[in-house]
Amino acid sequence: GAGVSQSPSNKVTEKGKDVELRCDPISGHTALYWYRQSLGQGLEFLIYFQGNSAPDKSGLPSDRFSAERTGGSVSTLTIQRTQQEDSAVYLCASSLDTGNYGYTFGSGTRLTVV
Amino acid sequence: RKEVEQDPGPFNVPEGATVAFNCTYSNSASQSFFWYRQDCRKEPKLLMSVYSSGNEDGRFTAQLNRASQYISLLIRDSKLSDSATYLCVVRQGRRALTFGSGTRLQVQP
Numbered sequence: 001g002a003g004v005s006q007s008p009s010n011k012v013t014e015k016g017k018d019v020e021l022r023c024d025p026i027s028g029h030t031a032l033y034w035y036r037q038s039l040g041q042g043l044e045f046l047i048y049f050q051g052n053s054a055p056d057k058s059g060l061p062s063d064r065f066s067a068e069r070t071g072g073s074v075s076t077l078t079i080q081r082t083q084q085e086d087s088a089v090y091l092c093a094s095s096l097d098t099g100n101y102g103y104t105f106g107s108g109t110r111l112t113v114v
Numbered sequence: 115r116k117e118v119e120q121d122p123g124p125f126n127v128p129e130g131a132t133v134a135f136n137c138t139y140s141n142s143a144s145q146s147f148f149w150y151r152q153d154c155r156k157e158p159k160l161l162m163s164v165y166s167s168g169n170e171d172g173r174f175t176a177q178l179n180r181a182s183q184y185i186s187l188l189i190r191d192s193k194l195s196d197s198a199t200y201l202c203v204v205r206q207g208r209r210a211l212t213f214g215s216g217t218r219l220q221v222q223p
Contacts, residue, residue: 033210033211035213041215042201042213042214042215042216043158043201043213045210045211045212045213048210050208056209056210059210091157091158102148102150102160102163103160103211104160105157105158105159106157107156107157108157
């Protein structure tokens with residue numbers, strides 16, 4: 001597609017359940033990033049993938065969070081045993097590479113843990 | 115200390131005004147700089163890159179001062195449609211972009 005696609009756009013889950021968030025980057029973009037944004041806050045880096053290199057997981061807040069990127073394209077962010085503090089908008093972005101390029105963001109998944 | 119610091123605002127300005135935002139960054143190894151715009155409940159969108167010599171895009175001018183580690187954005191002739199949150203963004207090496215928390219601008223008729 002023309003842009004970064006994320007699904008679902010909204011997700012309400014019960015505390016303790018696992019959730020999967022999906023990101024489909026722009027075709028040809030080798031770099032893919034996950035951020036999250038809590039209400040009224042800035043963007044918090046979670047993880048990024050660049051080509052076939054090992055992902056930079058330095059932003060993942062706990063071992064309940066994991067992500068994978070299959071075939072260098074679609075990525076899935078998984079949150080296990082969700083907690084209320086996980087409620088946020090999860091944003092995916094892609095770029096041509098990690099050089100001096102800006103990112104194109106998807107419209108995000110709004111996760112609410114009740 | 116945050117890696118990227120911005121005045122959260124809000125900046126309330128009348129249409130046609132000139133407004134400037136500054137941001138400071140803590141890591142002197144930062145190499146790439148950007149301004150993003152984020153509308154309410156929307157994703158951030160790239161506004162412009164910031165180059166060492168300064169650069170302009172229509173009504174928008176970005177400046178970088180490496181010695182003082184600050185970046186500025188100047189908006190001339192403000193429009194109602196400029197109302198948004200402006201995010202200052204830096205990158206060190208091949209790390210992911212680091213975003214400031216943003217400065218909110220409200221342009222009033």
